[in-house]
Amino acid sequence: MEVIKLEDATRVYKIGEVETHALRGVNLTVENGEFTALVGPSGSGKTTLLQLMGCLDRPTSGRVLLQGEDITRLSSNKRADLRRGTIGFIFQFFALIPGLSAYENIELPLLLSGSNGKQRRDRVGELLEAVGLSERAKHRPDQMSGGEQQRVAIARALATEPVLILADEPTANLDTENGRQVMEIMLRLNEETGSTFVCATHDPRVVPFARRVVELRDGKVAGDKRYEGDTRWQVSGGQ
């Protein structure tokens, strides 16, 4: 089943008189449970594409369908509702709320979706465990390493069990070891929970982890390859 589908989506930014064509007609379908790497050089439109998929932005033309439903022209409130329940975000700069502990950051989407106290405690505990940070629950972002922060961000993105998780350059600010850890956690969660991941990156280390690699160039899909088999397990060390 398709989770997200873009039909001839374009996105033009106007800054003053200058028009920038970030996307020039993208057709892309992401299936349920897929782990897709979105690759391409800077400025190829990866982030814009993620923003359209994540209901953070609307296409200039074309359509976006989330689980078969056209979300192209939804109001900002409706899009907020969609994001809350069905989409999780992982950003390049970790994007944790400073001053809030790891626990509280992960709890945020649960607070927003109105889970009760016990549900929240259980779920946050579970997620901290899943990303291996149970010991760091009370630490604030500035007390954690970049890798740890990104793991908190992953836990937060998964908190409400969204169907689609969008990661924008999740390893760009991490060293090799931390980057590998973050990728492994995302893959494992993809495997275990069946959530769909789309991961924009221009980090060549990430590509071997993905089963599907979509290449963007100048705002268009320039390549779309699926790798069968378990290449990624070789790279991640066969744990």
Added chain:
Amino acid sequence: MRQLWKIAYRDLARNRRRSALTLVAVALGLALLVMLTGLYSGAIGDSIENNILLQTGHLQVRDESYDEDKVSLAWEDLLDNSEELAAQVRALDGVQAASPVLWASGIVSTREESVGVRVFGIDPLSDVYKRVRDGVVAGQFIQPDDRSGILLSRRLAESMGVAVGDPVSLMVNTSNQQADEAAFTVRGLYHTGALSYDDITVFLPLSKAQAFTRTEGRASAIVALLENRERADALAQALTTPSLTILTWRELNQVILQAVEMSMSITYLMYLIVLAVVAVVIANTLLMSVFERVREMGILAALGMKGRQIMAMFMLEAGTLGLVGVLLGVLLGSLGVLYMATVGLHIGEMATVATAEIAYGEVIYGDFAPGATLALSAAAMVIILLASLYPAWFAARLEPIDALRME
């Protein structure tokens, strides 16, 4: 809502210094207002009370033709049967004391100095001027049958360089529009604390004053003190007689009450200014907080927070700061009022700038004004919430992708 509050609260908690500074601003602003109100309400209360006890009484009976401004001494303007009338007033239920008084204007002189004064001819045994009797600080209060004694205030005596036992000369207007002068001996000195009153008021026994001014047993008014001043109107009604004017303390203290009304508008203006400053501080804090957290707003929006939730969150933050600040302010202000109510605020010579018609004491005592404090607190809350509208709206209006881009 509870979730939003939790987020708002956490935000306030992690910006401790900023929250604390804002709280201090709100609290100090409100404390200032509460103290001003308390001081004001106390000062008004005191000055009315002073005026009643020192000069007007709660109730006065005068001849209908008596002209206070001229300090008239013409026989037809005075009360003929003053003792009888006083007895009649005293007999009423709720009257504490009543006695005839004769007012005249005069000049007290020594060899070097002369000062214009108001002469009060009073019954020294009556409780109507008990406040003055209790205020005697040297020598003695005057006696009814004293034919040559005079009571001055300590301030007047000091300024003229006389002491108890010294002679002074007193010149007064008389009923036939002439002046007479006689020598008196200073029997005693009083001090009431109402400096503008002390400076110009001297006392003679009523009978001596009547003889001196040729008013022959007549009095300017019957001055009465009541057990409860709120009964003044009812008692005035009971005393209504043609050819007599009955005045209550409200009418007699109109000058003060009008001054109060006038200065009220200035006070309101001051309240407004202080509240506006508080509003600016709150708006500024929140706006800073919005700018600082633009990216966070983006993250929260990406997590599915709606514009109106973000707005509500900011207003909750403002409301919390406001509420805690207001509570602290009321507490702080009340402590200030408590201090002023017990210790008082010494204004000393400043009390003399008031006219004799408004007898400010040299010490002003505060008086907690619950109604005004409540109104001020409510006004502060409303203004704080209004001031938070713009920053909150600004935050809510941010597009998530624009907010996220600001890194």
